[in-house]
Every structure is written in C-alpha cells, then in structure tokens.
C-alpha cells in the first residue's frame with residue numbers, strides 16, 4: 120500500500136511542480152497518474168522511490184516512511200519500469216532480468232528458474248532470447264524485458280513511468296494487453312504514469328487526474344466521467360467521451376436494463392463475465408450476432424441493440440441519480 124500526505128515539491132525556479140498531493144493506493148490496486156504535460160506526474164512517482172526528495176509532506180510505502188527508511192531496503196520493495204526501458208546494453212536479456220535477484224544473493228538455480236518463468240510469461244521464449252542482447256530485440260520485446268526485470272524479485276510495489284510510451288500503437292496495444300493479463304501484478308500495488316487517456320482507462324482501477332501540480336480528481340474511470348469534480352475534469356475527456364464511457368461501464372452496471380427474457384443463445388458462442396466492459400462486448404458483437412454473458416451463474420443473451428439500449432438507460436439513470444449508483 121502507498122500513501123501520500125500533503126506532499127509538495129518545487130524545483131530551483133520556485134514554481135511548484137507538485138502542490139499538496141494526497142493519495143492512497145491499496146494493495147492489489149493499479150492507480151494511473153494521468154494529466155497534461157508538466158502536470159507533476161513523474162515528479163510524484165519519483166518521490167515515492169526517493170529519486171526526488173519532497174519539500175514537505177509524508178510518503179509511506181507498505182508502512183515505511185520513505186524519507187526516513189533505509190534507501191536500499193526501500194528500493195528492493197519497489198520495481199521500477201521506465202519509458203526507455205533502461206536495460207544495460209552489455210548485459211544479456213537473462214542478466215538484465217536477474218540483476219536484482221543476484222544483488223539479493225539468490226542461488227543460481229533460483230535466479231535461473233525465475234528468469235525463465237518470467238520470460239515465458241512475457242512471451243520471450245528463453246531458447247531464443249535468453250542469451251540475446253537488448254539491441255537484438257524489438258522495442259516491444261525490450262519493454263517486456265524491462266518489465267520482467269522490475270518483477271524479478273517479486274516486489275510488492277511497482278512504479279511505471281510511461282512504460283509503453285515509446286512503442287508504436289500496435290505494439291503498445293499488445294504489450295498493454297499482456298501486462299493486463301499478467302498474474303504477477305494481481306497482488307501488487309501499482310502506480311503508472313501516462314498521458315494516454317485510453318491506456319489509463321484500460322489499466323487503471325482508479326485514475327488520479329492531475330493539472331498544474333495539483334490533483335483534480337481521483338476515482339474510478341466511471342466516476343471521473345459521470346461525476347466530474349470540476350470543469351477541468353469534465354472537459355479533459357470530452358473529445359473521446361463515448362468510447363471512454365463504453366470502456367468504463369461494465370456489463371454488471373447495465374444488467375438491470377438488459378432483456379433477460381430472451382433465452383440464452385444455444386450456439387457455440389462466447390460467454391462474457393460481468394466485469395467485461397461494454398466496449399469489449401461490442402467488439403465481440405462485431406464478430407458474433409449475439410453473445411451470452413454470465414451473471415451469478417445465469418446465462419443472459421445480449422445483442423448489439425439490446426446492449427446499446429441498456430447502456431443508454433444506465434447513462435440516463437446515473438445522470439439523474441448522480442453518485443447514488445455507487446460511483447467512487
């Protein structure tokens with residue numbers, strides 16, 4: 120768990136880079152720091168692993184006060200992924216991934232097993248890439264090695280600074296998808312910086328939207344869209360609002376407005392879980408005319424028009440009810 124209390128930071132020109140930031144990130148949660156360029160996202164992240172010292176305020180990582188805790192043991196609890204991956208060019212892929220376990224003096228077999236496990240999970244077959252050097256890999260593969268290196272010693276906290284920012288859009292989408300499905304991150308506290316709104320919506324359990332060094336709003340993607348705290352938050356998402364809303368609203372949210380009288384499709388078709396977003400369901404429906412979705416064990420049939428109808432009804436209800444729909 121990570122906690123920031125009234126944190127401030129100014130650089131030499133005296134202009135505040137970060138003003139009075141307070142945040143709580145729970146174990147197992149991914150919080151995305153999103154915002155305009157120069158809004159203080161990277162400064163906030165780098166204060167957590169003490170690459171930058173705050174002027175005032177307190178920061179805790181799993182109960183340790185970052186500013187007073189011994190720095191080596193603090194950093195060993197934190198994996199750090201950078202935009203340019205920061206791999207050592209003269210180390211092989213395996214050596215890069217094994218750096219922290221070697222520093223922790225794990226025995227050779229354990230290090231080797233861990234490297235191979237992570238390479239498999241991140242789709243880097245050890246037979247092909249174990250002894251390769253970073254420059255022999257594509258940008259997406261290098262970024263996967265960077266991620267494997269950050270995860271190697273299984274730190275409880277992962278900090279990621281624009282981890283997919285240097286990748287082309289197609290590679291970026293595939294590495295992002297792999298990251299999302301990685302079991303290794305399930306129990307970790309993750310903070311990720313991005314200025315990509317869609318990335319924030321796909322990966323963030325909650326989003327902290329920043330502007331001008333200040334937190335404008337922290338909440339679920341749905342809360343930011345449907346209960347914006349101010350005009351800045353409202354305007355920030357305007358140019359891609361429908362897409363973001365479809366990504367933020369889950370089948371579970373729209374279920375009360377789905378027609379449950381239609382018998383489930385008997386064809387051999389996909390069965391979606393209630394956590395699936397309306398966007399993902401729409402994507403599937405472009406390939407299949409109807410789908411089933413499972414709600415507490417019951418199969419419910421959905422099609423495109425029924426789903427859009429339920430989505431519209433959901434939006435109308437929350438715009439009249441505001442926060443009473445459980446947005447937080």
Ligand SMILES: Nc1ncnc2c1ncn2[C@@H]1O[C@H](COP(=O)(O)OP(=O)(O)OP(=O)(O)O)[C@@H](O)[C@H]1O
Pocket residue numbers: 130131132135136154155156157158159160161162163314
């Ligand atoms: N080392 C530094 N020295 C002086 N000013 C700095 C330094 N690092 C950041 N700043 C300033 O602090 C402010 C916040 O910068 P920061 O890098 O945290 O923003 P950001 O939201 O991560 O931006 P971006 O998305 O462009 O990376 C900016 O005005 C920046 O110019």
